[in-house]
Amino acid sequence: MIILIQFFLLLILTINTVNAATLEKCEWDNQQGDPCLTIKASIPNSNNISNQILPTIIITKDEIEKANLIDLPMALNFVNGLQFSQSGPTGQQTSVFMRGSNSNHTLVLLNGIPINDQSTTNGAYDFGLNFMSNVSQIEVYKGTAGVHFGADSIGGAINIITRIDHKNRMLVTGTNDSKTINGNYTKIIDDWNINIQGGFHESKTVSALSGGTDKDGAENKSLGVNVIKWLSDNLRFRSNIFSSNTLADLDGHSLSLQEGYDSDNGLIALQTGLDFVTKDSKNYITFHKHKYERDYNSPGGEFDEYNSDSYLVRAEHFKKTLNKISYGLGFEHKYDTATFVNRGSYNSSLSGDYDNTGFYGNIGYELSHNLFTSLNIRTDNNNVIGKNDSYKLGFFGENIFPKLNVSLNFASGFKNPSLYELYGADSYGYKGNTDLGAEKSKTSEIGFDYKLNTNSKLGLSFFKNNVSNLIEYSNATYDNTFNKIKQSGIELEYNIKDDVNLLTFFGSSLSSEKANGAPQLRRPEWNLGFNYNRALVNGFNFFSKYKFKGEHFDVHNSNYSTIIMPETNLLNLGITKRYWGYEMGAVINNFLDENYESPHGFSQNARKLNFIFKRKF
Numbered sequence: 001m002i003i004l005i006q007f008f009l010l011l012i013l014t015i016n017t018v019n020a021a022t023l024e025k026c027e028w029d030n031q032q033g034d035p036c037l038t039i040k041a042s043i044p045n046s047n048n049i050s051n052q053i054l055p056t057i058i059i060t061k062d063e064i065e066k067a068n069l070i071d072l073p074m075a076l077n078f079v080n081g082l083q084f085s086q087s088g089p090t091g092q093q094t095s096v097f098m099r100g101s102n103s104n105h106t107l108v109l110l111n112g113i114p115i116n117d118q119s120t121t122n123g124a125y126d127f128g129l130n131f132m133s134n135v136s137q138i139e140v141y142k143g144t145a146g147v148h149f150g151a152d153s154i155g156g157a158i159n160i161i162t163r164i165d166h167k168n169r170m171l172v173t174g175t176n177d178s179k180t181i182n183g184n185y186t187k188i189i190d191d192w193n194i195n196i197q198g199g200f201h202e203s204k205t206v207s208a209l210s211g212g213t214d215k216d217g218a219e220n221k222s223l224g225v226n227v228i229k230w231l232s233d234n235l236r237f238r239s240n241i242f243s244s245n246t247l248a249d250l251d252g253h254s255l256s257l258q259e260g261y262d263s264d265n266g267l268i269a270l271q272t273g274l275d276f277v278t279k280d281s282k283n284y285i286t287f288h289k290h291k292y293e294r295d296y297n298s299p300g301g302e303f304d305e306y307n308s309d310s311y312l313v314r315a316e317h318f319k320k321t322l323n324k325i326s327y328g329l330g331f332e333h334k335y336d337t338a339t340f341v342n343r344g345s346y347n348s349s350l351s352g353d354y355d356n357t358g359f360y361g362n363i364g365y366e367l368s369h370n371l372f373t374s375l376n377i378r379t380d381n382n383n384v385i386g387k388n389d390s391y392k393l394g395f396f397g398e399n400i401f402p403k404l405n406v407s408l409n410f411a412s413g414f415k416n417p418s419l420y421e422l423y424g425a426d427s428y429g430y431k432g433n434t435d436l437g438a439e440k441s442k443t444s445e446i447g448f449d450y451k452l453n454t455n456s457k458l459g460l461s462f463f464k465n466n467v468s469n470l471i472e473y474s475n476a477t478y479d480n481t482f483n484k485i486k487q488s489g490i491e492l493e494y495n496i497k498d499d500v501n502l503l504t505f506f507g508s509s510l511s512s513e514k515a516n517g518a519p520q521l522r523r524p525e526w527n528l529g530f531n532y533n534r535a536l537v538n539g540f541n542f543f544s545k546y547k548f549k550g551e552h553f554d555v556h557n558s559n560y561s562t563i564i565m566p567e568t569n570l571l572n573l574g575i576t577k578r579y580w581g582y583e584m585g586a587v588i589n590n591f592l593d594e595n596y597e598s599p600h601g602f603s604q605n606a607r608k609l610n611f612i613f614k615r616k617f
Helices: 002-014 061-066 072-076 419-423
Strands: 056-060 082-086 094-098 106-110 137-142 156-161 169-175 178-189 192-204 217-230 235-250 261-277 281-297 303-321 325-342 348-368 371-382 386-401 404-415 439-453 456-468 471-474 477-480 485-497 501-514 526-535 540-549 552-555 562-565 568-579 582-589 608-616
Touching (some): 072 094
Parallel strands (some): 106 156
Antiparallel strands (some): 082 094, 178 192, 192 217, 217 235, 235 261, 348 371, 371 386, 386 404, 471 477, 582 608
């Protein structure tokens, strides 16, 4: 730990002492108004004021490629307030705990549309299946966001953005045990912008089980197709296809069960819609369909099949009137259906569906020249679960004191029961409970943003989240209980951005407890880290990413007792060189060769050197 602190201090010192070049400027063609570095996605049920209150972190395509962030866990691992638990190396099942919330309290979105897989038993998303080949940007919304996205975002939401990229290129990275090939190509034909992006990843590194002798691997194929056409000066047609398929080797629950286990996980999504934009209003209508197909195989001949389908239509209207008021209105209807059959010594099954209709609205008002307020409301009616209302009341003060911005918000959210909790069954007598209600949450947060000078700022947030009406297993079914979860924490960020340096230092202190005061598993109290990028002379670029994860409680993989897991220090280093349209370099992941398990009993990747080659054309 002391070594890493010294390393960080050295980085700070070099910011003002090393002769360096200017960070590369935007090189996109930008013919259709697509921004180069940051895509400003439309947040459902929002306005210009409420967008300033919602805590958001953006990971750009440039950062994803520079740091060789090949999958979603790698891209999100260095975000303040997020913790991952991955059952082995790349491609294995992965859960996320956002601000100490449960693994099924984070909603995953594709261009603002929910894509959680309803064929999972508790409705949790598997983050290990998504690779970055066809992803343009990732947005992280921390804190209860039910008023924006509906059900299941008690802890927050992660939005995967796909957009047309006008920078045609080919990217190849790899080493002796893994390789990744990504490509992007855009063509304009009669004002139709047609973009194809995708890639292939293959790796075989370590055994998923700690102490295992085999090498478990993963293979992913990703493809994205994006189409845009301006039908008039104000009317735009858009459509995109997003697909991903991941094959992964699996291990059984002991070292004697290593060979012959595998999973085949597929996702395909289609979105299409129209946007009508004027000087002071925006109007959207979107049609969405996605499908999951997951198959699991074992040497004994068991074959488990999981399938789910989701359909959604959403219409939204945003308006800015005069100079002080902005508002939005929207409607959403979503239908989910899922089936699965689990065969073997333990049998379980699911066949069920439900639909949900949501109406929402918001208004933002400028109270004075530097004080703003926003009110967001939403009501959702599920044909099985019933009605759930959510709200967010926020305030934003700009330069309340010299160089100090303050934001304050109070919000509510909910987590619907999964289809398995409603309709599932197993061979031990379990039956679903269609009388279940939603889990409920209430969040309060205050944030301070202080601009130290023209190139640096300091951010500080305090948050509290209480979750009640928890869904828990008892008496061969699931019931809503009186138990609660209490979460609170502090998050700190320090940012420097100039022509040479991009630095974010972050740290957090978290408390996540059950009603009896017992701490939640896999939620460390202390985390800190940094993301640093520096442009050097002659086209060289250096970057580093570091994260300290403190001690935390976990469950022993064999005897299921509660144990304390040690702290970990993860450090990634890389350097690249630009030369005549080429970019070459190397990235070392887990530079310190940390030997760690997360969760207990499951190995994580050791130190790995990857070479990078990118060609723009």
